[in-house]
Amino acid sequence: MKIKVASVDSLIIYFADKIDKDIALKVKNAYNCLRNLNIEGIIEIVPSYTSIFVTYDIFKYDFEEISKVLASSIKQSSTLEDTSKLITIDVYYGVEVGLDLEDISKKTTLSIDEIIKLHSEKIYDVYAIGFLPGFAYLASVDEKIALPRLSSPRKQIPKGSVSIADTQTAVYPQASPGGWNIIGRTAFEFFDKSLESLSPICVADRVKFNPISKEEFLKQGGVL
Numbered sequence: 535m536k537i538k539v540a541s542v543d544s545l546i547i548y549f550a551d552k553i554d555k556d557i558a559l560k561v562k563n564a565y566n567c568l569r570n571l572n573i574e575g576i577i578e579i580v581p582s583y584t585s586i587f588v589t590y591d592i593f594k595y596d597f598e599e600i601s602k603v604l605a606s607s608i609k610q611s612s613t614l615e616d617t618s619k620l621i622t623i624d625v626y627y628g629v630e631v632g633l634d635l636e637d638i639s640k641k642t643t644l645s646i647d648e649i650i651k652l653h654s655e656k657i658y659d660v661y662a663i664g665f666l667p668g669f670a671y672l673a674s675v676d677e678k679i680a681l682p683r684l685s686s687p688r689k690q691i692p693k694g695s696v697s698i699a700d701t702q703t704a705v706y707p708q709a710s711p712g713g714w715n716i717i718g719r720t721a722f723e724f725f726d727k728s729l730e731s732l733s734p735i736c737v738a739d740r741v742k743f744n745p746i747s748k749e750e751f752l753k754q755g756g757v758l
Contacts, residue, residue: 537601547586557584558661562738564608571607581737582662618738623722625696625743626751631719638715652676654743660735668707668724668733672741675703687713694719721756
């Protein structure tokens with residue numbers, strides 16, 4: 535673990551320089567630790583795949599002091615209770631909303647049912663939140679359906695679109711441009727302005743996708 539200056543009132547805690555499940559677990563534990571301890575003078579804590587960005591009150595700490603506080607606090611992470619949640623998200627995987635399902639089937643020689651099974655049977659870790667408020671980067675998808683981003687991004691991806699890019703999967707929390715492969719759609723709300731974090735899903739949580747019918751999707755408020 536290395537702590538380096540990011541700006542006059544921020545720093546970055548580095549755990550490694552590569553994306554790895556074991557490294558992500560270390561980031562997750564450290565993030566949970568710092569968040570739960572609620573250290574006075576810490577303004578913001580933003581985790582990513584291999585690091586944690588921290589903004590702090592420069593009138594309370596200088597870089598050396600806050601570095602010692604953070605390093606000491608993170609050592610306690612192994613003794614903290616796991617506060618991560620398992621969140622189940624219902625998904626309609628129909629081809630009318632899964633814009634790239636048929637193309638993925640051709641590229642992988644898997645049937646659409648096999649693609650749905652491979653995507654929905656795994657439990658994914660939330661590695662980071664970014665790009666859009668509530669856009670959660672989840673990993674890792676089965677290597678059989680791990681596909682690169684589209685060569686030409688779409689100008690508009692519908693809200694709730696469930697997608698795959700390389701070994702990651704995610705849901706577009708609102709309509710936006712995007713280049714990920716779209717395989718389904720959910721009525722689950724990833725963006726909530728009433729929450730401090732702006733989303734019910736946080737780094738350290740886990741996500742499980744649950745296939746549902748078109749009728750169930752529409753009953754939940756889903757839009758085709």
